[in-house]
Amino acid sequence: MKQGQASIAFQNPVHVVGMASVAGKKEGEGPLGHTFTEVDEDPMLGKDNWEAAESELQRRAGELAMKDAGVEKERIRYLFAGDLLGQLIATSFGVMSFNIPTYGLYGACSTMGEAMSLAAMMVDAGNADHVMAMASSHFASAEKQFRFPLAYGNQRPYSATWTVTGCGCTVLGTAGGYARITGVTPGKIVDLGVKDSMNMGAAMAPAAADTIYRNLEDFHRKPGDYDRIVTGDLGTVGQTLLMELLAEKGVDIGGQHMDCGIEIFDAQKQDTHAGGSGCGCSAVTLCGLILNKLRKREWKRVLFVPTGALLSSTSFNEGQSVPGIAHGVVLEAV
């Protein structure tokens, strides 16, 4: 790639050789329910608090992904993982038992893209035969962290999204499996001044547009060169804005765009308003629908672009805007 371009086209084979998704009851009842590895009806996952429940999602997804790959934990050289909670507390307690050298990541809801990117670079560089990448979110731990305690029963505007309870985990290797990772387009922080924490889709759409546009430019591709261009959790409001922003640059992805947040729930029946969100939203959609479509070669090439809104309760209370970031990963059928 040329100076000024952030994308990397991998020189060596990087394959997704194992995956798992563990999701909650509401996600299991949604349109993608049948694609998940495991659905747990208990929102506490047998634990004492929401944070421990989210850690349990990570532990189970990690174990299942390693089993799916047929790789023992001693052979996973590095783990890239993250979640939405302050100080990545779900991750620290979720992955500790694996005893794998760990890089903690925070990219808000773009974390699965960030983790997949860095893990893929490690395999491409020959630094590891097997690397694991995972991200999680939990509806209740996220509401407690970012908005209101559940017991408060506040009303939610129609632009609001519903945080997915789930963890997606992939094991990367050098051959076979579900799909190849052929390149990445790392995300920049983009801020168009959106200040509404109940309208994350609008905050993230500019970053998604930036990453998608740079990906197409850097790889000399048209939208039609992808079977799907998959954003993380823009929801219906963010999707409209994404289309507008790309149209301004002369790019039309109307025939290819899919948003995990729109797919994961039936907004009418499940009362989820603008769609699903959270690190887990794109992670479980990847480790279910997307990788299976690639494995069956129903899709040949997908641009996976999880989107993150960079805010905290502190930045929100201090009146700051909500910048976005989106990390792009190119997946191709083997």
Added chain:
Amino acid sequence: MKQGQASIAFQNPVHVVGMASVAGKKEGEGPLGHTFTEVDEDPMLGKDNWEAAESELQRRAGELAMKDAGVEKERIRYLFAGDLLGQLIATSFGVMSFNIPTYGLYGACSTMGEAMSLAAMMVDAGNADHVMAMASSHFASAEKQFRFPLAYGNQRPYSATWTVTGCGCTVLGTAGGYARITGVTPGKIVDLGVKDSMNMGAAMAPAAADTIYRNLEDFHRKPGDYDRIVTGDLGTVGQTLLMELLAEKGVDIGGQHMDCGIEIFDAQKQDTHAGGSGCGCSAVTLCGLILNKLRKREWKRVLFVPTGALLSSTSFNEGQSVPGIAHGVVLEAV
């Protein structure tokens, strides 16, 4: 490296070609004050709140490091950065103006080691000519996040550390500069069950011992092969425990060990109890004392091991233990 070993010995040149440290008044008055690039006497750094002040530390350190390296921001291909605050809010707003593709990291106070490791791997792999790595902390934003508001005026036990106000930033390239990075030893999450958030040194010492021991084993080195083995912020209490844990494995680093947290303040005169802490503590000590000693060849080889305590106010309130993590980076004189 063999199966089961996490360390990487770089095959290609990775150099620290620029650096900067921006620190607060108390740090400027300490024993390392003369080594910092810039000291700002104003704890708010001219901003409206503590979080914005910490973001300003990052922005200034980044600008100064690029200037020191003689590299324009358009030529920095990636940025690895993090801080201690929930959702990395100091980083998001601190580095946004650079417009550089960014990977947000959370490794608690080990973040500078995590950032240097991943940035170095990118250069070694040929994915970038220039990559930036930075980490920050701010006394007031950290106290607000983890302990008590400053106005509460609570007493601090002697095992407590004092969060450093500062940001250290390095620019990595392929030749010249202050030092070479010749290898890394990624950290595992280690939990010996410490539950005292006022005794972080004890929580982090087991992780530091694990990383140092694995580094010596993986690279077939003795402690004397390093001029210094530098931990991040164990403080006096953690240092004693680190020595004991390594002695149990037959390793004596008494002649080489240095802790940034112990060096950065004069504990007697500055009333900082067990020492300094925070991501910024090891970051400004690296981007001052350590890299200058290497540049002058007073030290030939250093193992830099920033140490992190993986807790949040939520995990503490829920009675969880405090696991630790430590990322090792091998620096050698050019």
